[in-house]
């Protein structure tokens with residue numbers, strides 16, 4: 001160890017003065033790297049800074065930049081805020097470059113857009129543009145991985161938007177580490193963020209994802225930017241979902257739904273219809289999921305079948321497996337329904353990932369119907385289950401009921417609310433339940 005050297009964990013950002021084989025904070029092996037920035041920085045005297053009271057700050061009245069792709073704008077909270085830095089991340093091949101090329105094209109109506117590509121050549125980008133039917137004189141592609149060189153040459157282009165594809169493939173020549181290393185990723189991202197803050201030109205950067213599904217590089221990357229958006233959906237699936245996980249200028253968990261086609265990503269205007277694309281069967285259980293500010297209907301499908309294994313399988317897609325285990329335990333202990341000796345497979349239609357506990361009740365009902373083989377007709381349900389078998393209220397019941405009703409579903413099982421402002425039409429059966437037992441009684 002040399003004096004003044006500083007080391008940092010690539011995975012969790014833990015700092016240490018000496019090199020270690022295993023990070024004591026996150027437990028990862030071989031993740032500690034030398035932090036060149038810290039190590040080589042010298043003490044210097046800084047010029048004076050300006051201290052302003054908030055009342056003195058002059059607000060620029062620049063409006064948000066509308067991308068013209070409504071699903072994208074709404075995920076951002078109404079367009080791109082001037083000077084903001086946005087990170088978009090997602091699995092390989094999910095369509096990040098496609099989406100941003102479409103955004104670039106659309107925004108180029110407002111002014112010049114610069115698209116820096118570190119992983120593809122001019123020709124590859126041009127080929128994609130051709131397939132997407134994009135031809136704009138104000139959309140410029142730079143196939144130069146040295147981010148400093150690009151930023152240094154942007155003055156005369158005067159862009160309204162800068163896109164960097166991707167932070168892991170771009171680098172700064174001021175550091176010796178290879179592109180994609182911790183320090184480079186951080187440096188590239190912070191250069192881009194600084195550029196956006198200084199010039200007011202918004203920057204969108206693409207970030208790769210690790211095997212575990214988090215953004216590759218330090219967690220710091222997510223702190224650095226204003227908005228973090230994940231692009232989800234599996235590759236066999238045609239649907240792609242944009243989901244905000246951090247937004248300094250809008251609500252999080254707002255989602256945008258797209259469909260991948262040969263001519264690019266098409267916004268899906270009626271997501272509920274898309275997720276419920278298949279005809280609903282006699283024992284379909286529909287769950288109105290609250291995604292950001294809107295409700296999306298998805299079907300909870302399950303199979304309960306005799307197992308051939310000593311340990312029955314519990315497999316779920318779109319629903320947290322821990323939640324599934326909890327609901328099975330509640331069904332077994334509070335409703336006396338045994339799943340021992342049964343495999344359970346659970347999925348949401350079109351692979352929508354549901355995160356709220358409001359999915360508990362439809363999940364329990366679906367499992368019960370699968371096990372018992374009963375048909376209850378198409379129904380919708382929402383509500384959280386307590387471990388004692390109680391059904392608890394959740395947010396926004398009216399919005400959910402409205403969307404279910406709009407879809408022509410006639411039977412809705414909900415927690416027992418004192419008051420619900422929305423009045424359902426006469427042919428809709430709104431069943432209020434206090435407990436799991438009451439809910440199962442209602443579908444028998």
Ligand SMILES: Nc1ncnc2c1ncn2[C@@H]1O[C@H](COP(=O)(O)OP(=O)(O)OP(=O)(O)O)[C@@H](O)[C@H]1O
Nearest residue numbers: 091092093094095096097098099235260261262263
């Ligand atoms: N001709 C086509 N028709 C339909 N879909 C296509 C066509 N060509 C490409 N795609 C879709 O585009 C996806 C690739 O998109 P894109 O290159 O934008 O992804 P990406 O997220 O940028 O990937 P990477 O992480 O490799 O950079 C493919 O997985 C495929 O689904």
Ligand SMILES: [Mg+2]
Nearest residue numbers: 096097098165
């Ligand atoms: Mg790409």
